[in-house]
Amino acid sequence: MNENKSFFSPHIYPTTSIAMRNSPGLAVLVLLLLQTGGALGFEILPGDSLTLNHPTITEMAILNATLQVCRNLALEAGRHFTSPRQQPLTAAAVIVACSSQRSSKTFCQAIKYIKWRNVRVDLRHALNESYHFDAESFTVGRRIITHGVSAVKANNKQGNFEAARQMLGEILHPLQDFYSHSNWVELGNKLTNSNLIRSDTSIGNIADVNRATCRNCDGDDCRNNILEDIIQEKVLTSGYFGIVPFFSTKPKGKCSHGGPVDRTSSIEAKGGISKDKRTSSHGHLHSEAAHLAIAATRELLEDIDAAAGHTDFLQLMGISKGSNKALCFVIDATPSMSDDIEAVKAVTSLFDSKVGTPDEPSSYILVPFRDPDFGPLMRTTDLNIFKAHINELILQGGNNDLPEMSLSGLQLALTGAPPNSEIFLFTDASAKDSHLKSTVTALIERTKTVVNFMLTGVFGLRRRRRSDIGVQMARMSQTDAQVYRDLAQASGGNAIEVTKSELLEATRIITESSASSLVTILQAARTPGRPANFTFSVDESVTNLILYITGRSMSFSLINPEGKTELPTLTQ
Secondary structure (H helix, E strand, O other): OOEEOOOOOOOOOEEEEEEOOOOOHHHHHHHHHHHOOOOOOOOOOOOOOOOOHHHHHHHHHHHHHHHHHHHHHHHHOOOOOOOOOOOOOOOOHHHHOOOOOOHHHHHHHHHHHHHHHHHHHHHHHHHOOOHOOOOOOOHHHHHHHHHHHHHHHHHHOOOHHHHHHHHHHHHHHHHHHHHHHOOOOOOOOOOOOOHHHOOOOOOEEEEOOOOOOHHHHHEOOOOOOHHHHHHHHOOOOEEEOOOOHHOOOOOOOOOOOOOOOOHHOOOOOOOOOOOOOOOOOOOHHHHHHHHHHHHHHHHHHHHHHHHOOOHHHHHHHHOOOOOOOEEEEEOOOOOHHHHHHHHHHHHHHHHHHOOOEEEOOHHHEEEEEEOOOOOOOEEEEOOHHHHHHHHHHOOOOOOOOOOEEEHHHHHOOOOOOOOOOOOEEEEEOOOOOHHHHHHHHHHHHHHHOOEEEEOOEEEEOOOOOOHOOOOOOOEEEEHHHHHHHHHHHHHHHEEEEHHHHHHHHHHHHHHHHHOOOOOOOHHHHOOOOOOOOOOOOOOOOOOOOOOOOOOOOOOOEEEEOOOOOOEEEEEE
């Protein structure tokens, strides 16, 4: 039986659903736990100003870790870095310090999502002791964290940042609960247990299953309920927890979590040791436990940064370097494209000057296609790696006919690139898979991606150099090329039709369109054979106005509001 329950205001967290596990009363019991102050760990709902809950702990650690990554990135590049004066830190202050104002919204969304996945553990794994380090479940609890860390790193490496955020939030919950539910603080530890995020080390001297660890509390006073020999020998233990009387058992002499809904706290040894909030059994140690949880969360984030690199870590946090745009090349990798690929190599070298500037693409994607194969997709944040993959392209295939799998390659790029990206497709052949046109159009509209086509094999292209004669053969008709023109129009991009010798000059559009401040003012198509007027408005906020006019044998004039021609009529 499933029942949907919305526990939070939609302005705080999304609604969720609770699966009823063998008991129709479980959802009600979980709701009771949340209403009584988050008995499963640090609170997940807002409490008093001195109580630090899971969302607050998580956000504080993310802000501090992200600020440190931005500082390191700036210092490594030889740039000055100014730390925020505002304390406590806010997302807005970190964004300003990181010079990433364009990522303000996505940074806040990433933090919110990670916090939600953390809170969700109390809803999905309410009675799973391993997710909360209850009942001395240290081995399995640590395994959940280390396996999750590996998954976060693997997803980061593949550019699957949303999946990485999802797993990150889930493993932060048990990591933070360790400091609230175990006796780590009571043992006098002032530093985090770094071995919780490592799989090949010991996390401490864990109490034997038959060894007593607690005595009864003195009434409501549980300050001294952990046995002296446990403290002296630095033995690690944690409290048992149960909400159903019949199943709420624990070995005699073991510690309990404590609190009004913990049925084990009435069993020898009575009381509890949790530090979830200031009113918990060991609430006098809440602040120490919470600040160790913040430090441990930050330590885990620093470990992820060390594995991923600063740029990928920032993308995990929703902060994209430079323009927030991914630059994606979809390239026909058949033998006839050798000249085209040389032009591609030349234009990628122009991006060296954009590294470290606001116009640097957030990532680079390459998708080759031939016939009958296409892909794989390569994604990187390193321009040199991107250029190396282009240099290493092997020109082969084609299957002895002219059409290639161009739309399949484009479809792969559209599904693998982030929304609002810009894609450049290079080919001199028609699309063998033109049946995918409607699917690709739908993807373009859904992802709001701009697609530009650089076409060098269209029948009827005017040759400007004698060297072109006999070298370039028409590989697609005007009808074939219309598929590309239609897709360009649907995306707000261009279909640029040139000879191979003209391609290098035409690729200038790639560096110009990658500018972070570029805004499209007007895009329009002209009916062939008929003159047309197109009007657009600009003001003092517009600088460096660029006009792209594509087509064959056309004349145009640019006329200002007074009716004067600003540029001479050109034939292109």
